[in-house]
Amino acid sequence: MSDKDVALKAAYDSAKDRIGISEAVFNQMFGNWEIFPCRVNHQIIGCILRKGPELHACIKPEGHKKWFRKAEKKVISDTIQEFGYAITAVMANNKEGQAFVTRLGFEQVATDGIRNIYVLRNKDETIH
8 A cells, every 4th residue: 555545544544433434435535635644653643635725634543742743834834825725624522623723823714513614824824
């Protein structure tokens, strides 16, 4: 398997309990997105998925609070530079995910009660 295949599998494993879809459906949904593998101690622990300005980070628990480094910051900065903004969604019950995107500077712009939608605009390309 390629690094991208391993990363997509890790992404599914990280989210499967929250999203309620099969791995086959997940792969159909995200298989044509750009996949940026994320590593901790040289092990792929998930990825950032990108399609246009839309980003999603799916990280296995063993990578939490360890995975976000220079390469991952660059994915967000490059997205903002290209599109003028980045957009993501976080499950409404995922307080850790909400805190993470808020710390990066994303602002909540909508919710449907299941997911909160966040946008980071070009006003400040520095990711903290």
